[in-house]
Amino acid sequence: MANSVEEKFSLREVLDTFSLCLSENKEVYVQHYVEGWRGLVRFMNSLGSVFSFISKDAVNKIEILVNFLNGENGAHYVTIQSMVKYELDNELVDLTRRDKHPESGCRTLLRLHRALRWLELFLERLRTSSEDSKTSVMCSEAYNESLAQHHAWIIRKAAGTAFWALPGRQTFFDVMNVGTPEQVVAMLGNALPLISEVYNITENLYAQHDLLQLP
Numbered sequence: 001m002a003n004s005v006e007e008k009f010s011l012r013e014v015l016d017t018f019s020l021c022l023s024e025n026k027e028v029y030v031q032h033y034v035e036g037w038r039g040l041v042r043f044m045n046s047l048g049s050v051f052s053f054i055s056k057d058a059v060n061k062i063e064i065l066v067n068f069l070n071g072e073n074g075a076h077y078v079t080i081q082s083m084v085k086y087e088l089d090n091e092l093v094d095l096t097r098r099d100k101h102p103e104s105g106c107r108t109l110l111r112l113h114r115a116l117r118w119l120e121l122f123l124e125r126l127r128t129s130s131e132d133s134k135t136s137v138m139c140s141e142a143y144n145e146s147l148a149q150h151h152a153w154i155i156r157k158a159a160g161t162a163f164w165a166l167p168g169r170q171t172f173f174d175v176m177n178v179g180t181p182e183q184v185v186a187m188l189g190n191a192l193p194l195i196s197e198v199y200n201i202t203e204n205l206y207a208q209h210d211l212l213q214l215p
């Protein structure tokens, strides 16, 4: 009862997962990246069922990547760098329109990568927020600066509606299960630079190969 696994769940552990993403030579491990996302989805689900259309899409993308990782060419999917090289060298990426490879690892990961930017912007707002700040406002501002630019009107509309259902700042902190607001702020201060680093490395890699607009 009281000490179920659910209750021990803490956003600290989830964000820690992102710190495992980087190899010594700054490559990004797909497995830890995907695990980080699984944790975020678990967190989002605990906020209520209004978010299920968002988490379903994230889960679907996670599964696509896990299938590549566990598939016969899994060795090429160990890092984002090796995945990009393998898929490009073998023409496994639809570059201009979705066609033979509508669910490549590269385009799938790009969707999560864009969402990671939303996360970074949102958590930074949360970190620097005051008691009377509104989570729905922080969330939609972060969304408009990032993901929204890649979403069709109908999705933006649905996302905007879901944001209104976000719990207030204090409840949000409670669900994060990290401790006092001061501890949340400290935890975010530690986690954010790591998330940005993972984001920036991926962004540069995709930019280098001209993959930032994959259909």
Ligand code: 1PZ
Pocket: 040, 041, 043, 044, 047, 051, 053, 054, 057, 058, 111, 112, 114, 115, 118, 139, 143, 147, 155, 159, 166, 215
């Ligand atoms: C805590 C509050 C959660 C707010 C999350 C903010 C993000 C809103 C995103 C709305 C996405 C809606 C559903 C599906 C969208 C897909 O069309 C796109 C593009 O994929 P394609 O159609 O090209 O295959 N999918 C995405 O952009 C990936 C979205 C993943 C969002 C994960 C959010 C995780 C939040 C963690 C919470 C801490």
